[in-house]
Amino acid sequence: MLSFVVVTSVSINGIGLNSPQIALAQQQQPQANLTSVEEQQLMEGISFEIDNVTFSHHMASVNGIQLHYVIGGKGDPVVFLHGWPQTWYEWHHVIPVLAKNYTVIVPDLRGLGDSSKPLTGYDGNTTAEDVYQLVSQLGFNKIFLAAHDIGSQTAYSYAATHPNNVSKLVIMEFAFPGFSPPGFEGLV
Numbered sequence: 001m002l003s004f005v006v007v008t009s010v011s012i013n014g015i016g017l018n019s020p021q022i023a024l025a026q027q028q029q030p031q032a033n034l035t036s037v038e039e040q041q042l043m044e045g046i047s048f049e050i051d052n053v054t055f056s057h058h059m060a061s062v063n064g065i066q067l068h069y070v071i072g073g074k075g076d077p078v079v080f081l082h083g084w085p086q087t088w089y090e091w092h093h094v095i096p097v098l099a100k101n102y103t104v105i106v107p108d109l110r111g112l113g114d115s116s117k118p119l120t121g122y123d124g125n126t127t128a129e130d131v132y133q134l135v136s137q138l139g140f141n142k143i144f145l146a147a148h149d150i151g152s153q154t155a156y157s158y159a160a161t162h163p164n165n166v167s168k169l170v171i172m173e174f175a176f177p178g179f180s181p182p183g184f185e186g187l188v
Contacts, residue, residue, distance in 0.1 A: 051096035055104075059114075062133035063126065068114035069107035069134060073099025076167075077140045079131065080106045083149020083173070087113030090148065102144070107134060109151060124157035131158055132165070146170040 047056045055072035070088045078098055082090040088106035095104045108115040109127055121127070131154060135143055145166050147155035152174035159166045 050092055053096040053099045055095070055099070057114075060134050060137055062137065063121070063130045065110055065116035065118055065121070065130065067107055067110065067116070067130055067134055069105060070095075071103065071105050071138070073102050073104045075102040076142075076144065077135065077138070078102045078104050078144040078146065079135065080104070081109065081131070081145070081147035081151025081154050082106075082112070083151055085112065086149075089113075103140075105135070105138065105143075107131060109154060124153040125161070127154040128157035128161055130154075132162060135165075141165060142167050144168045144170075146172070147174075148172045149174060 045056050045058065047054055049055070053072060055070050058069055058071060060067050060069065068088070072095065080088075080091045080095065082088060087108045091106050095106060098104050107130075110121055110130055111117050121130075142165055145155050145158060145168070147170070149172075152171040155169060155171055159169045
């Protein structure tokens with residue numbers, strides 16, 4: 001049975017990425033003019049430490065794009081999804097603590113960080129499929145899933161599409177349509 005926690009705040013912004021945000025995300029380019037294969041080879045397996053816990057950078061081919069992710073720790077998998085305009089690094093204070101008992105997986109959602117920046121596919125279902133394919137490639141069937149801001153749209157879509165693959169769901173700071181506080185109807 002899927003259980004979840006919703007932590008929310010009111011946001012007057014629209015849901016997901018709007019056109020200016022997509023354009024900004026597409027402008028984020030690597031420092032060098034590398035092909036995606038060269039970028040992947042450069043980044044693949046680079047290890048680093050946060051608070052004496054080892055993590056590594058990787059790229060995965062999922063859903064027609066290259067998805068960058070950081071992974072570390074051992075145990076049941078916990079996937080963290082960042083908000084706008086953050087990257088995996090949003091979670092850098094949280095993941096070392098959890099990596100002592102869990103496998104922590106922190107992707108850069110499509111359009112952000114070191115992941116591909118395609119023209120389309122920024123809806124919750126497509127980004128959820130990106131994450132689902134990543135988790136499947138890593139060999140995990142059931143995950144703990146935590147998300148913030150726009151990552152919550154992805155997490156909700158993931159849990160709705162794959163309820164048997166999510167043990168726990170935590171959603172933070174995201175206003176879901178139809179769940180507005182009194183006086184805010186129609187604003188979110």
